[in-house]
Amino acid sequence: MERSHRADIDGLRAIAVIIVILFHLKISGFEAGFAGVDIFFVISGYLITGQILRDLAARRFSLSDFYLRRARRILPALVATIAATFAVGWLFLSPEAMRQLAKEATHGLLSISNVQYWREANDYFNPGADRLPLLHMWSLSLEVQFYAVAPLLLMAWAAAGRPVFRAIAAIGLVSFVLAAVWLARDPEAVFFLTPFRVFEFALGALAIPLEARLAASPRARVAVAACGDIVLLLSLAVIGRMQAQAGIVALVPCLATAVIIAANAPTSLMMAGPVRAIGRASYSLYLVHWPVIFFVRFIFGDDAQTPAGLAVQLGMTATLGALLFAAVEQPMRRLAWPRWTQVAGFATALVVCAALTHATFRANGVVSRLPEDQLALFKLQGFGLNKCSRTVDRMCTFGDPGGTRGVELLGDSYVQQYVAALDTTLKARGMIGHVSTMSGCPTLAGLTAEGPRAGVCAELRDRELPRIKQSQADFVVIGQAWQHYLDLGDGPGAEARNADVAAKLADTIRLLDRPGRHFLVIGGQVRPVNCGFDQLRMLPGPLWHAPPKPCAPMPRAEALAANHTIDTVLAQAIRPLAKVALLRPTEVYCDQHCPVVENGLWLFQDAGHFTVAGAQRMGERAAPIFATFLADD
DSSP states (O other): OOOOOOHHHHHHHHHHHHHHHHHHTTOTTOGGGGHHHHHHHHHHHHHHHHHHHHHHHTTOOOHHHHHHHHHHHHHHHHHHHHHHHHHHHHHHOOHHHHHHHHHHHHHHHTTOHHHHHHHHTTOTTOOOGGGOTTTTHHHHHHHHHHHHHHHHHHHHHHHHTOOHHHHHHHHHHHHHHHHHHHTTTOHHHHHHOGGGTHHHHHHHHHHHHHHHHHTTOHHHHHHHHHHHHHHHHHHHHHGGGGGGGHHHHTHHHHHHHHHHHHHTOOOHHHHOHHHHHHHHTHHHHHHHHHHHHHHHHHHHGGGGGSHHHHHHHHHHHHHHHHHHIIIIIHHHHTOOSOHHHHHHHHHHHHHHHHHHHHHHHHTTTTGGGSOHHHHHHHHHHSBGGGGOSEEETTEEEEEOTTOSEEEEEEESHHHHTHHHHHHHHHHHHTEEEEEEOOOSOOOSTTOOOOSTTHHHHHHHHHHHHHHHHHOOOSEEEEEOOGGGTSOOSOSTTHHHHHHHHHHHHHHHHHHHOOTTOEEEEEOOOOOOTTSOOOHHHHSOOSSOOOOOOOOOOEEHHHHHHHHHHHHHHHHHHHTTOTTEEEEOHHHHHOSSEEOSEETTEESEEETTEEBHHHHHHHHHHTHHHHHHHHSOO
16 A cells, blocks of 8 residues: 655655755754754655565565666756756866865765765865865765665565564664764764664654554644654754764654654644645755855855845755756656666766766866966965876975986975975976875874874875985975974973974984985974965856955964974974974064965965965075075085
């Protein structure tokens, strides 16, 4: 027997999509809007599990029909959204941002966005959420992964004659326990990856037997529904302050949603026509809302967060969502083409679109989209590694590619930015430079990183130190984000900690030393921490967008004070060593003030890293120091 349409579930969908949109618009009072996605997962668990079990019981379930129905439901609107986002990005985004969008689009088309965002969550230069135009695709990828596996498990359990709901409850419990245990170790995995979200789908599925038990008692259904409504509203009022544990704290609204579904006693609000209309179009609204928010913020900047800007974004989301629903989602769900025609059509669309987006990624966002003046600006506003003449196996080559004498840069991104500072000097002297392109890793002998990157950083250090020791280069530049490893306070343990890092620096220099080799240690970097950097909008695109507000220069005295401990510790560490010099960036870069923006050019891309323009300014001012360092014995 077919189940009739549950209009009240459309009401739940409406609540879910509304709170997600208002959360992403950063409207006060909707900080718990992240739970809207969890509500969707519970609804999917209920509907999909029920549909499959009914068809299995009636001996009419077809795996191919199930997947084809899901494809008609998901793919057309998804592909249309990605294509439209890609087209707008092509017109407005810088090559760097377009490359990011192309990567996101490819993974969205392949339904592995959640895996991408998890893998990149701990990258040192990982872009923030506001810089990811297809970030919301993570939940759709996760849902598709549920669709792929759920019917297979249900078919296997049904064929084996096992109690299906007990198995679902057991898997859901295991999923939740794993999420709770794993949260401290890798919160991004708990947020993005399917195994840690299975309990939410399981709660939806478990609403089915609960619904059967409540069916005979209308009073009980009304009471249970009222309790579910109250718990849902209260939980959404509370969990907004717990976003760091989003994958876990959503348990309460998920339970409340499952109870409301099981009670099947909708309130008049849930059944109101406008609410149900929003619910029916919730998928299309969800698809369009984040690209709308992303591009309005990107193009118009701070004006996007004014009341008028928020109203425009809501209006655009409603209009485009309704258009997508009416023109793509609904017609494609009723598609009556022959099965293999549908399969071929969906496969062709995915392959063609994924090939185009991946080609754009491989082409680094297609720099040729920029006019000449914008291209010149783009090159100056990028990071120093943009000056690499060649990059192979995470190794950047710069300076004179045919140079016979070499310079090695050892460290993290705080030394990588000196590629642009040294590039002109090395070319003038016929010298070649090399540096690893991996960021966020300490490379001193015995100094280890903490957290998820510890393993990969240890591999980098253990590869780089022997390589540089065997290198023919006579000059080695060492730089790190020293503030991450030194204790800049005056509390207990600071002196011992700093002495340990100083000893490791000295040990590293001794390890790499040989006759004729010289070392330059880069001291504490100027860090304009009070500036709000908008890296996405610093870079030009083919069409206009509002530039970010420039930051005031940092007072020289403030920069000197911030780096005093760093430069003092480093100076003491190298004092006993021969052929080792210390470059103090604050003393070289700053006059009375340390400029952040100059003549319209951003000299920093964040609070610690130069742009190419900033690195070149540093290179010009440090030219006498570089000349002394690189001079023949």
